[in-house]
Amino acid sequence: MAEAAAAQPTWVLLAYLIAGVCFILALRGLSNPESSRRGNLTGVLGMTIAVVTTLATHPIASIAEIIGAMVVGGGVGLVTARKIQMTAMPQLVAAFHSLVGLAAVLVGTAAYLNPEAFGIAVRVTPIASPSFVSIFPQSRIEMGLGVAIGAITFSGSVIAFLKLNGNMSGKPILLPLRHVINLGTLLAILLLIAYFTQDQAPLIFGLIAALSFAIGFLLIIPIGGADMPVVISMLNSYSGWAAAAMGFTLHNTAMVITGALVGSSGAILSYIMCRAMNRSFISVIAGGFGAVASAGEAAAIDRPYKRGSAEDAAFLMSQAEQVIIVPGYGMAVAQAQHAVREMADLLKAKGVTVKYAIHPVAGRMPGHMNVLLAEANVPYDEVFELEDINSEFAQTDVAYVIGANDVTNPAAKNDKSSPIYGMPVLDVEKARTCLFVKRSMGGVGYAGIDNELFYRDNTMMLLGDAKKMTEEIVKALG
Amino acid sequence: MDFISILSIFVLACFVGYYVVWSVTPALHTPLMSVTNAISSVIVVGALIAAASLQAPPDGPPVYPTHPRPCLTSQGRPVDAYSDIPIDCDAELGAGTPAAAKPENSPRGWSHWLGLIAVALASINIFGGFAVTQRMLSMYKKRERKDG
Numbered sequence: 283m284a285e286a287a288a289a290q291p292t293w294v295l296l297a298y299l300i301a302g303v304c305f306i307l308a309l310r311g312l313s314n315p316e317s318s319r320r321g322n323l324t325g326v327l328g329m330t331i332a333v334v335t336t337l338a339t340h341p342i343a344s345i346a347e348i349i350g351a352m353v354v355g356g357g358v359g360l361v362t363a364r365k366i367q368m369t370a371m372p373q374l375v376a377a378f379h380s381l382v383g384l385a386a387v388l389v390g391t392a393a394y395l396n397p398e399a400f401g402i403a404v405r406v407t408p409i410a411s412p413s414f415v416s417i418f419p420q421s422r423i424e425m426g427l428g429v430a431i432g433a434i435t436f437s438g439s440v441i442a443f444l445k446l447n448g449n450m451s452g453k454p455i456l457l458p459l460r461h462v463i464n465l466g467t468l469l470a471i472l473l474l475i476a477y478f479t480q481d482q483a484p485l486i487f488g489l490i491a492a493l494s495f496a497i498g499f500l501l502i503i504p505i506g507g508a509d510m511p512v513v514i515s516m517l518n519s520y521s522g523w524a525a526a527a528m529g530f531t532l533h534n535t536a537m538v539i540t541g542a543l544v545g546s547s548g549a550i551l552s553y554i555m556c557r558a559m560n561r562s563f564i565s566v567i568a569g570g571f572g573a574v575a576s577a578g579e580a581a582a583i584d585r586p587y588k589r590g591s592a593e594d595a596a597f598l599m600s601q602a603e604q605v606i607i608v609p610g611y612g613m614a615v616a617q618a619q620h621a622v623r624e625m626a627d628l629l630k631a632k633g634v635t636v637k638y639a640i641h642p643v644a645g646r647m648p649g650h651m652n653v654l655l656a657e658a659n660v661p662y663d664e665v666f667e668l669e670d671i672n673s674e675f676a677q678t679d680v681a682y683v684i685g686a687n688d689v690t691n692p693a694a695k696n697d698k699s700s701p702i703y704g705m706p707v708l709d710v711e712k713a714r715t716c717l718f719v720k721r722s723m724g725g726v727g728y729a730g731i732d733n734e735l736f737y738r739d740n741t742m743m744l745l746g747d748a749k750k751m752t753e754e755i756v757k758a759l760g
Numbered sequence: 761m762d763f764i765s766i767l768s769i770f771v772l773a774c775f776v777g778y779y780v781v782w783s784v785t786p787a788l789h790t791p792l793m794s795v796t797n798a799i800s801s802v803i804v805v806g807a808l809i810a811a812a813s814l815q816a817p818p819d820g821p822p823v824y825p826t827h828p829r830p831c832l833t834s835q836g837r838p839v840d841a842y843s844d845i846p847i848d849c850d851a852e853l854g855a856g857t858p859a860a861a862k863p864e865n866s867p868r869g870w871s872h873w874l875g876l877i878a879v880a881l882a883s884i885n886i887f888g889g890f891a892v893t894q895r896m897l898s899m900y901k902k903r904e905r906k907d908g
Contacts, residue, residue: 295761298805305799306776312784312792315900322791322893325799329886336805342812344872351811351876355883362884363891371790371892378797378889381881385803388878392810396871399813400806420763518793525800526770532809533761537802539773544796546777551789642786649789653896661903667786 297335302539304328380439382521386432426475428527430494437498452507519548558642560704590742592754602679612685616748619658641689681713798889804882810875
């Protein structure tokens, strides 16, 4: 609204614009690990500018309470950030997303209850009746959208958090007629937002919020554990759009720019994750992946396979020229990353070239494996992405697969009936020997499908806990 | 700033975001998510406005100067769906005086408390998000050269 923004002096508009630019630079810094740390500090600077500008330009009668809220929140945030295990990053990010969503709902509700404070309403005094506050119709749409997206982000992230944290089964929960219910609810929300411009009754506002909370919940429960990297990226995107919608309501450029950045970031990550699983975004959202395949779990267990010991593995690897380590989420669960790095160090001391190959969906969020390896002091220039290293397996003596399963499954290349058919996978079977660390032969991967690789001639199964097995190899090498 | 200006900023920022995010190395996708998380908490701006806000009673004088008043912009776009209701212009012109803006005497409404909660939530995200990103980024190290 021109009138509302006109109340802000030029320097305020400039300050918010600078904050927005700082956020762009923060993301730009992430193109390289070297520049990333400075980028992050630029982001902190941008946030400081935004907060200080806001505090400086609004009459504030309750600064002590506000600072109190910031100290409490900031303290919780800092302690969490320090204590959190790197394996638990996906849960943490999901929890953080839910907070952005909830904050958006609260801000939207506050703006609805007290629109004059946000400069988005007029007082109307009809003849012979009490005056009332009328929110600009355009602001009502922006507010409605902001609250709706915020609520979806919140309830969706809560479900994602519960699934990732193991409080809720990763299995998809499939309601009958769920597509009809979901589409109907989404349509109802849009119609309510349209009607909201005609009638700003609390009932309409409440219905928009309530239905949005419900749809966030309904959208995520049918999505299986294997698709969580997509979900978490998607929720990242939503939290951005929620911030952008609020930015439109408040005519705040910093919020609009940030919302657009975060929104596109999440969307791109979702796209990368979908591509890495050869799944369309629509099919992920529709959910249900993994439900059918798990039925065949018991089928293929009694096939012959070659089993090896830690000593065999140590011998094979110490004789090799090049070893490629393929880590997956199982490595993180077993906390084996430090043992893996020790093993790599010993091999390097023996003159073996060691590289790491990472599939985009190894781990439970984009880039998760890279963080876990970095935590174990693996230099980032030894870690390679799928497209960069896949051609090297053919010239590699040993592929050491630890905690990864589905991302190495050759069925993705040659079994049209497999649910993961067409997904790009790491060609570990092309290495002279493939060492596959696995707890037992019984279990199946996260996607719930059997892996052809276990029964190949050049595969040696190392059955046992990933950490113990690697430690034993370390002992045998030393 | 009018709607079109903000929309332009938004659309251009989407393109900037698109190119900037594609240039992020895949190894840093997790820090990317945590830092985008932190910066999307810029919503704290809205939370601060709400937390600082004061609620005027609906029938009392406004706390905030209310502009534009419908009577003054009658030839502009319709202010509201209710704009066909005949408006008491004398009351309008009298009520909008900023003289009523005495923040410390005005009551605090729900929006103040909701705003405070939102400030706390967003602060968790801002401090936690930036801190955890910094913690992750500090772990990324290059290979040590043996010949040093």
